Amino acid sequence: MTNPPGRDRPRIYLITPDHLEPDAAAQKLEAAFSGGDIACVQLRLKGADDETVLAAARRLMPIAHAHDAAFLINDRADLAKACDADGVHLGQKDGDIATARNLLGFNKDIGVTCHNSRHLAFDAGDQGADYVAFGAFFPSDTKKIEHQAELETLEIWSEISEIPCVAIGGITATNCGDLVRAGADFLAISGYVWGHADGPAAAISALNTAIDAAFQPAS
Numbered sequence: 001m002t003n004p005p006g007r008d009r010p011r012i013y014l015i016t017p018d019h020l021e022p023d024a025a026a027q028k029l030e031a032a033f034s035g036g037d038i039a040c041v042q043l044r045l046k047g048a049d050d051e052t053v054l055a056a057a058r059r060l061m062p063i064a065h066a067h068d069a070a071f072l073i074n075d076r077a078d079l080a081k082a083c084d085a086d087g088v089h090l091g092q093k094d095g096d097i098a099t100a101r102n103l104l105g106f107n108k109d110i111g112v113t114c115h116n117s118r119h120l121a122f123d124a125g126d127q128g129a130d131y132v133a134f135g136a137f138f139p140s141d142t143k144k145i146e147h148q149a150e151l152e153t154l155e156i157w158s159e160i161s162e163i164p165c166v167a168i169g170g171i172t173a174t175n176c177g178d179l180v181r182a183g184a185d186f187l188a189i190s191g192y193v194w195g196h197a198d199g200p201a202a203a204i205s206a207l208n209t210a211i212d213a214a215f216q217p218a219s
């Protein structure tokens with residue numbers, strides 16, 4: 001199985017821990033960027049009040065931007081608007097795309113969780129999503145998994161749609177190769193980076209090495 005023709009090399013989509021202290025998280029995020037290429041950072045705080053999310057965004061977004069990475073807010077288009085983030089990621093229960101688009105405009109990215117469903121992905125695309133996310137591919141320590149995604153979902157989507165697709169769920173440097181070969185445009189990762197024994201830089205470096213090893217550019 002090789003990468004579908006015309007797809008670019010997949011890139012890392014880094015998701016923050018769901019609870020963090022901004023200054024410590026800033027140091028770890030800088031370390032992650034020192035490990036290599038990261039396309040995007042998603043601030044994914046759970047159970048935090050609005051000001052806590054906005055304070056974390058104010059601390060971490062400049063770091064992402066200093067490394068030419070996008071910075072997205074999870075769940076909340078209104079908070080993405082409030083901190084002028086580069087976009088929002090919406091789950092199936094986080095509000096509709098049209099409302100987020102009205103808030104954020106067309107210069108911001110709106111991503112949508114589509115589990116293992118091309119139907120959800122087509123719907124999201126029809127409503128103007130900038131990317132679709134399929135998952136979970138592997139067991140995750142970060143989130144209780146309710147949907148198991150299949151490689152075929154990535155393979156088919158990357159053959160039939162130009163809309164970028166993100167793979168998520170328990171992704172590591174060891175298991176990401178099949179996702180790369182199936183056509184994922186981004187690999188969304190959290191626990192493997194923040195829990196890596198040698199630190200976030202080593203994790204990012206290992207992931208980029210694994211992506212390079214698995215990606216065969218179209219001839």
Ligand SMILES: Cc1ncc(COP(=O)(O)OP(=O)(O)O)c(N)n1
Pocket residue numbers: 013042044074075089090091092093094111112113133134135143166168188
């Ligand atoms: C890139 C990406 N894909 C999927 C998710 C999961 O979103 P959701 O289903 O809304 O679950 P929570 O992350 O909100 O718990 C995501 N956050 N990012």
Ligand SMILES: Cc1nc(C(=O)O)sc1CCOP(=O)(O)O
Pocket residue numbers: 015113115134135136137139140141142143145147168169170171188189190191192
């Ligand atoms: C936030 C999230 N969403 C998922 C989905 O399947 O939609 S899996 C997941 C957890 C991602 O973190 P880790 O890389 O540590 O598994």
Ligand SMILES: [Mg+2]
Pocket residue numbers: 074075089090091092094
């Ligand atoms: Mg959500």
